Every structure is written in structure tokens, then in C-alpha cells.
Amino acid sequence: MKIIVMKDYQELSEKVCELIEKQVNDQPKSVLGLATGGSPLGTYKELIKGYKKRAVDYQQVTTMNLDEYIGLDKSDPQSYHFFMRQHLFDEININPDRTYIPNGKANNQDKECERYERLIEEVGPPDLQLLGIGQNGHIGFNEPGTSFTSETHIIELAESTRKANARFFDSLEDVPKQAITMGIRSILKSEKVILIASGERKAAAIKSLLEDEPSENMPASALKNHKNVTLIVDEEAYMKVGH
Numbered sequence: 001m002k003i004i005v006m007k008d009y010q011e012l013s014e015k016v017c018e019l020i021e022k023q024v025n026d027q028p029k030s031v032l033g034l035a036t037g038g039s040p041l042g043t044y045k046e047l048i049k050g051y052k053k054r055a056v057d058y059q060q061v062t063t064m065n066l067d068e069y070i071g072l073d074k075s076d077p078q079s080y081h082f083f084m085r086q087h088l089f090d091e092i093n094i095n096p097d098r099t100y101i102p103n104g105k106a107n108n109q110d111k112e113c114e115r116y117e118r119l120i121e122e123v124g125p126p127d128l129q130l131l132g133i134g135q136n137g138h139i140g141f142n143e144p145g146t147s148f149t150s151e152t153h154i155i156e157l158a159e160s161t162r163k164a165n166a167r168f169f170d171s172l173e174d175v176p177k178q179a180i181t182m183g184i185r186s187i188l189k190s191e192k193v194i195l196i197a198s199g200e201r202k203a204a205a206i207k208s209l210l211e212d213e214p215s216e217n218m219p220a221s222a223l224k225n226h227k228n229v230t231l232i233v234d235e236e237a238y239m240k241v242g243h
């Protein structure tokens with residue numbers, strides 16, 4: 001795993017933006033695996049700025065998102081569909097027909113999981129997958145205990161994850177209890193992975209990721225079995241490593 005330590009969140013976001021723009025400029029038909037949550041917000045801001053300033057062209061790019069809450073409509077402001085439109089897709093020249101996100105409102109969720117996993121094979125897998133990490137080490141919505149051989153599946157959200165994400169909702173009760181997420185194996189299908197973490201809140205997870213043996217209790221540690229992972233952290237998220 002390659003490790004890059006940046007001074008702060010802004011520098012981290014600029015670095016990730018630079019790597020994504022390079023991917024798209026080198027390969028205009030790239031498939032980008034995208035993430036939601038607070039971590040990639042700065043990156044998306046930089047990508048939008050870059051699109052306006054440097055005329056990066058996203059017309060032929062395809063995107064695949066990691067996950068979605070079960071039960072939220074695409075038009076729900078808390079859904080990841082809405083998040084992606086608001087924070088990126090509506091601001092760049094991407095073709096909305098080439099942006100894929102699991103459907104959290106499908107009538108048959110098992111079929112939806114199968115459909116999305118097939119899409120990863122047919123449309124993807126991503127040339128570059130961007131990932132955040134939960135405080136408990138989750139990636140996508142793969143909570144601790146998820147099998148490293150899992151594909152797209154339904155997951156019960158950990159109480160700690162619901163609490164951490166409650167900041168995006170009116171109240172904790174509004175946070176869905178389930179989500180649909182690419183599995184660990186699905187994520188490992190990507191060519192390259194960029195994992196980002198910022199702030200003291202993530203320091204314990206980053207220490208465990210780098211210093212402990214891979215374990216299904218720390219979902220992100222599965223990335224140690226992937227050949228091309230770059231971890232980009234800021235100084236706060238890295239501060240516990242080696243101590």
C-alpha cells in the first residue's frame with residue numbers, strides 16, 4: 001500500500017483531485033468508482049473547480065457508486081443519488097445515463113444486488129475506486145464482520161455508523177437501518193483504489209489498518225490484498241501511526 005500524508009484536508013482534496021483528473025485525461029472513457037460521506041466532499045469541490053478552470057472533459061466517463069440507503073427515494077435529499085447530483089454530477093458535463101448507483105427503493109432488493117454486481121462486471125469494474133473509511137473501519141457500507149468474499153449485498157447498519165451519519169439527517173431516527181453496498185470482493189475488483197481519511201476521528205482506524213493483521217473485523221484491511229492501493233491521509237488522521 002502506498003501512503004501519502006498531506007498537511008490537511010484541503011491539500012488532501014487537491015491531491016485526490018489531481019489523481020482523478022489525471023485518470024480522466026489519460027483515459028477519457030474511464031470508469032470511476034465514487035464514494036459519498038464527508039470525506040470526498042473536498043475532492044468533488046476541487047473537481048468542479050478543475051472542470052471550470054481546466055476544461056477537464058467528463059463526457060465519456062462512467063461512474064459507479066458504492067452504496068445507497070434502503071428506503072430512500074432518489075429525490076430524497078439524504079439519498080446518495082441526491083448527494084452525488086448535488087455535489088458533483090450537476091456541476092460537470094457527465095452524462096447522467098452513465099452514472100450508476102444502487103437503487104435503495106427496488107421492490108426486490110436481492111434482485112437489485114444481483115443486477116448491480118452484474119453491472120460491475122459489464123460496465124466496470126472501476127479503473128479507479130475512491131473510498132472513505134468509517135471510524136469502525138467500514139468501506140462502502142461493509143461493516144465489521146462482513147466477509148472478504150462478499151459481493152453487492154444488503155447490510156444492517158451498525159449503530160455507531162447510524163450515529164456518525166446522523167449529522168446529515170434531521171434526527172437519528174431518520175437514519176435508515178439498512179443499506180445496499182458493493183461487497184468487499186466487488187470493491188477489490190477495481191484496478192486502482194484510493195482510500196482517503198482526514199481528521200483525528202479517523203486516526204484509530206488508520207493506525208489499525210496499517211499496524212494490525214488483516215481481519216474481517218476491520219473491513220478496510222482487505223485492501224492489503226489488493227495490488228494497487230494508495231492511502232491518502234492528512235496529518236491528523238495519520239498521527240497515531242507508530243505510537
Ligand SMILES: N[C@@H]1[C@@H](O)[C@H](O)[C@@H](COP(=O)(O)O)O[C@@H]1O
Pocket residue numbers: 035036037038039040066067131132133134135139140141161165
Ligand atoms: N457509506 C459511507 C462510506 O462510504 C464513507 O466512506 C464512510 C465515512 O464517512 P465520512 O467520510 O463522512 O466520515 O461512511 C459512510 O457511511
